[in-house]
Amino acid sequence: MKYKLGKVIFDSQKHTLTCSSHVRELDPKSYELLIVFINNHNDVLSREQLITLAWQGRVVSDSAINKAVSKLRQHFETLIPNIEVISTKAKFGYVLSCPVEKVGYKKHKAIFSYTALGLFSATLLIVFILHIMQLDQSTGTEVTYLERVTAHNGIEIHISASRLGELLYVTAESATNQPSQLILRSTEKRQESILPLNPKYFHSTVISPSGKTIAGVKKQNNGCIITFYDIKQNRQVDTFDCVSMEDIKLTWQNNEEAIFIRARKSNAAPFFVYRIMLATKSIQQISLPLKEAQLGGDFLLAAHPSKNLLAYARYSGVNQTQVHIINSISLDKVATYDINHSLNAITWHVATETLYLANQKSLYEIQEHSAEVNLITQLSYPVHSISASQVGGKDVLFLSQYHASTQLQTFNINTKAATTVFANAALNRLPKKLKNNKTLFVSDIEQQHDLWMIDDGSPKRLILPFEFGFTRYHINHTEEYVVFEKAGAVYEYELSSLTLNKVFDATHKAYAVNYTNNNHDLLYGSNKTGQWQLWYFDRQLKQHKQLTQHGGYSGYLYKDKLYFTKREHSGLWTLNKNKEVRMIENFSNINWLNWQIINGSIYFYRKTSGIWSYDLKTTEERLVMPTPHNFVHQYTVHADQQSITYVHIQPMQGDIQKLTIQAHH
The missing domain is CATH 1.10.10.10 (Winged helix-like DNA-binding domain superfamily/Winged helix DNA-binding domain)
Structure with a gap:
């Protein structure tokens, strides 16, 4: 707007x-x-x-x-x-x-044609103009203030609602942020009941449009089953084996004859959308053609509760989203919208074809028969999930909101003690420790995510011409420069002069950029050839050379030998006479963000245990830091290898809010 x-x-x-x-x-x-x-x-x-x-x-x-x-x-x-x-x-x-x-706005369009015909007197024309202007001012969606619906200790997340106000959500305790209860609330009667389903094993839950059935994913003993729970009969029915799927999200078709699934095969694979017909238990992939499989995939979905419509959101670039709308029965394309920002939640209006979109603290709408994305309101806290319903004859949006905050803590490897380095109410992430007792990190202290430096205990924002964002970065060995990518282009920031230099443009689609051991040239991952491979950039010759042939994502050169991870496969790899060798088997590909090589030791993270070291000379593995309570796997091992600075999430509070809406057409 x-x-x-x-x-x-x-x-x-x-x-x-x-x-x-x-x-x-x-x-x-x-x-x-x-x-x-x-x-x-x-x-x-x-x-x-x-x-x-x-x-x-x-x-x-x-x-x-x-x-x-x-x-x-x-x-x-x-x-x-x-x-x-x-x-x-x-x-x-x-x-x-x-x-x-x-x-x-095309105001008074009809008025000019009537004026040309001379059909109205001046007095009637003025009245008509005022009437049209009044209508124009009411175009769009009006919202009232937020009204709190829940107030449990901790946060309320993963909300879904039936057409008539039954609200399903999961509570998570503030101390652990672990799912604890699945609750069904009648918003009209203001009554709640705890369902006999453990959200630790029965998750990704969504209530049907009629409010009679809950669909969810039951995971236990390495199994995965999409299950339906009859609320009135208190009975579960296992329906579909989903053992080959991860990160599942569900939504009901409006006639409740099918369920739509967003899922992927691994955390390195793109998201796809599928439809399961409940009568025949047949499954059909309905989104993301093969030619676009290198993208992040279709990561959000929402089926209309009363019309034959399905919307799903696709990653189309850095902070770029494409919203697709199809007929949920025929699967024919209805519309496509390009959005110039990211999204984290979508839902439909209960009765109309208005689609609501959330991007952190901003709430947008796409009205039916309109090609415009309009901002409805700004909120004080980010939106986790949204769902539309009707309560007392009024159209409402339910919003799950909370704001996470994190501390930076340092763990002493010898004494096993942890101390707080930096704490506030912001989201502080991706710490990097410098030798001069300074710490770089990314934070939303001033609401957008910027690069900050702690010097003598006080934080200082490093000024950039754009938002830094949640961006991986690397510091050169002399700690003079920071290198990072932004939308595929690579930039270098000089810490002493606080100046920014663009190294090369976005055509190379760079990701996970690191300095080489000569402290000047760069290694980076890229899918510019259609597959993720590692590349070497010679800054003097301005030449890009492909280093891997069978996959590469993030890598380091240590003593002129290449060590690297892959996007599609776990493990840490090296090249031995141009032949790939997997050195460490139990090495998850989530390590692309943090793994390091320091004086012949590789440091990496294992989900079940903590941070490990691998000695390149002896091949010995050693657990150096067991996983702390509320640990986020973002950390930096200090150059002296005596300490580790890491991100510690603090207890969160958040509630479900109700936003009454009134759409005008």
Whole structure:
């Protein structure tokens, strides 16, 4: 959605202000604040109202409000000097003092044709214009404030709802974040019941549109069965063997004669969507043609609860998503939408063909018969899952929300003791320890994910012209430079001068970039040939050379010998006279993110036990750090091999919220 604010154009999807050829990118708080002013552009907003609308009722100081408003004003002042956009009303608050107009709406189209015919008098024409303008202002979706539905200790996740308000969700305790109970709630009666199903073994649950049956995945003793649970009869029926599938998500066809499955064969394989006909138990793959199998696949899906429609979202690039809509009976294509950001949840309106999309804290919609993706509202916390229903005759969206926060802790290998290096309420990830007692890490301290450095105990953001994101990076041996990829291109950041240099462009589709042992040239993984292989980039000659023939993903050169992982196969590999040899069998491909080589020792992670070392000389394996409580497998082994800094997730709190919606057409 775009708005004209006086001479300035505000793009709510790109978070930018534009005047003439000058563009300002808004920081997250300025963006949230501007959305609040636009939604209330005729009102003077008190500090209390701003706290409720822009800070969601959190405790906020007057100075924080003053600073946020001042920063938003500065954005406008840079584009249109000496023009007041946000006015202060003494003792009352703030007001948006410029006219607000939605850009791109075809207003009064019918009026001009009637005027040409001269069918209306001037008085009737004015009345008609006002009527059309009033209709235009109600185009889209109106939302009310969030209303809390649940308040258990910990978080409530994996929500699904029937057409008439039966809400199914899983609780997870705040201390362990492990699934504990499967709960069915009647939102109309405000009654809850704990179902006799253990979410540890019966998961990926989804309630049917009628609210009579729950589908789920039963995993135990290395088996996998898609199972249906009759709520009234308290009876389970095993239906389909899913032992060859991982990361399963389910959704019901609206007539409940079929179930759709999103799954993949391993964590290195793309996601596919399948349909199982329940009467015949026949399965059919319905998405991701072979030519696009190198993509991440179709990772989200939602079947319409009352119409023959299925939507699924496909990775189409870095922060790029393609939403496909098909007829859920005939499987014919209905529509395709390209979205310029990632998504983490989708659901349908219960009665109409409006599709709702969540991207962290942003909620969007695609209305029926429309090609536009419109922002509905900004939320204070990221959305984990969403589901639509009707409660008391009103259309609602249920939102599962929580915000994870993590600490950086250091484990002493000799004393077996752990100490906290850095802790706050943000998501702190991907730590890298430097020799001078500094630590690099990625954090959303200022809402977007940036690269930070801890120096003498205090964090400092490293300024980049874009959001760093959850991006793997590598530091050279002299600790002068950091190399990383962004959308397939490779960049190098100099830590002393804080300057950024683009090494090569995105045509090489680089991933998992590392410095070589000459401290200058680069190794990287790429699927630019159609398969993931390891490549060497000679920076002086500006030449790219393929190193592997049978797969490669992340690698290091140590004493002129190549060690590497593969995307499709577990194990750590090396080249011996150009022949591939698997050195370590029990080496999961999740290690591409963190594994290291230090002074002849390879450090890597095993899910069931912890961080191990492998001596290249003796081939001896040794457990150096057992898996700590609430450990996230993101870590860095210090150069002296005496300590390990790792990510520790903190207890989380989150609730299910209800958002009442009213769509206008």
